[in-house]
Amino acid sequence: MSSSNLEEYDVPAGAGGRTLRLARREVSESRLPPLVLLHGSSFPASLCYTVPLGGVSFMELCARLGLDTWAIDFRGYGGSWKPEDDGAHVADTAQAADDLSQAVDFICSHTGAAAPDLFGWSWGAAVAGFHAARGGNARRIALCAAQWLRDTPSPMVTPEAMSRSYRHVNIAPLIEKLAARSSHEFLEPLATAVSGVAPLIVPTGSARDINDHWMSGRPSYDPAAIAVPTLVAVGEDDADTPLTMSEQIYRRLSGEGNELATIPDATHYCVFEPARERLVQVVHAFLARTEAEATAN
Numbered sequence: 648m649s650s651s652n653l654e655e656y657d658v659p660a661g662a663g664g665r666t667l668r669l670a671r672r673e674v675s676e677s678r679l680p681p682l683v684l685l686h687g688s689s690f691p692a693s694l695c696y697t698v699p700l701g702g703v704s705f706m707e708l709c710a711r712l713g714l715d716t717w718a719i720d721f722r723g724y725g726g727s728w729k730p731e732d733d734g735a736h737v738a739d740t741a742q743a744a745d746d747l748s749q750a751v752d753f754i755c756s757h758t759g760a761a762a763p764d765l766f767g768w769s770w771g772a773a774v775a776g777f778h779a780a781r782g783g784n785a786r787r788i789a790l791c792a793a794q795w796l797r798d799t800p801s802p803m804v805t806p807e808a809m810s811r812s813y814r815h816v817n818i819a820p821l822i823e824k825l826a827a828r829s830s831h832e833f834l835e836p837l838a839t840a841v842s843g844v845a846p847l848i849v850p851t852g853s854a855r856d857i858n859d860h861w862m863s864g865r866p867s868y869d870p871a872a873i874a875v876p877t878l879v880a881v882g883e884d885d886a887d888t889p890l891t892m893s894e895q896i897y898r899r900l901s902g903e904g905n906e907l908a909t910i911p912d913a914t915h916y917c918v919f920e921p922a923r924e925r926l927v928q929v930v931h932a933f934l935a936r937t938e939a940e941a942t943a944n
Contacts, residue, residue, distance in 0.1 A: 653697060653706070658753045660728060660746065667746055668726030669753070670697060672706040672716045679934055680786050681754050681763045682709060684718040685747065685771030687792075688803060688853040689816045691725030692718035695768065695918055698840045701833050705918055705927070712931045715758065719750045721774070723813070723850035730812065730850075737812040739852030740860075740867045743774045744783065751784050762786040764934050768918050769888070770794065770853040773867055776896075780872040789878040789930045792885055792915050794861050795892035801857045808854035816847040821916065828914065829921050837919060870896050876904030878933040880926065882913030906933055 654673065657666040670692060684706070686695045696705040696718045709716040720727040721743040730737045747765075754763055765788040767775030772793035779788050808814050818841045822834055841847055860867045870877075877900055881893040890909060897907040908929050913922035 652710075655726070656753070656757075657726070658750060660722070660749055665722075665728040667722070667728070667750055668692075668720040669750055670706070670718045672704075672710045674710050674713055674715050677713050677715045679714060679764065680760045681758050682714045682716050682934070683747075683750065683754065683763045683765050684709075684716065685743075685765065685767035685774050686718070686720070686724065687769030687771055689847075689849055691720045691727075691849070693720065693725045694837065694840055694844075698836050700836055700919060700923075701829075701921065705923055708924060708927045709931070712927065714931065714934075717750075717754055717763070719747065721746045721850075723852075732812040734810060735812055736852045736855055738850035740770070740773050740777050740856050742852060743770075744778045744781070747774060747778050748783055755784065765789065766791065766930055768792055769915065770856075773853075773856070776870065776873065777868040779875055779877070780868040780870070782874075785875055787876050787878070787934055788873070789880060789933060790893075790896065791880045791926065791930075792882065792888045792917065793879060793893060793896055794857070794888055795895050796864060796866060797857075797861050797892075801854070801862065803854040804858045804862065805854070808851040809858065811851060813848050814851050814854070816849055818847060825916060825919055828912070833921070834919070870899035871901045873900060874902050876902060876906075876933075878906045878908060878930065880908045880910060880929060882915060882917045882920075882922065883909045883911055884913060885915045885917075887915035908933075 654671045656669040660667045686692045706716045723738040762784045765775045768791045772790035775788045879893045879897045
């Protein structure tokens, strides 16, 4: 991990020594439940949330606001167990939601919390939505840069992704794209971290879900089935999962206390951009505000 303030846990996940890797940035005192961060399709949590961009990681930004922050690597990612590359689905949304349920059980047992809060970015938003829609344990959830139905091709849906269990991720074009909104100096820790795990190989399950669900008119979860307050957040410059997708999800939510927020100067990759500070503030305000409302009632 990239910070001495982080703790790591390898949580049992079935027979054969299978484990799920969790990271924790603990705070001395928090009045809110633990916050669990869910990563996207192309990067494990160790790259999304623990790398100190601009001198501070995403997890540290959360901790500075008093949040006991956890992150999970789903199966096939980072430090978690790796299924065989036999062409079968690895880490599709349903499987990742199973991993999340196991992580939530561990976190609640470890901390004494009744239920955690969830933050899912990109594919992680689909996992959070799937988990909550099927009644999984969560107090509040935040869906950021969330996927919804699309009528355009996805660059992730390739012959390799459709036929193999894993794919290679070329991060160089993304670094150049992100540098235009920040700087190479800001992103250097990310490039260094990726080079340390090169080649970056990740599962194809989420790409197959795009093909089988989001490009086929069949959502992988029903937002109307989510019973807990939900924040839907999206970067104002997100061209990959634009505001129109977030609006469709938000309109389908049927519970109380839901919010829709746009993050200024942010793209789909907001967790790697300077705008992530504003994103964390919006998420924290949502979590704290709903807690205050619950207390008042």
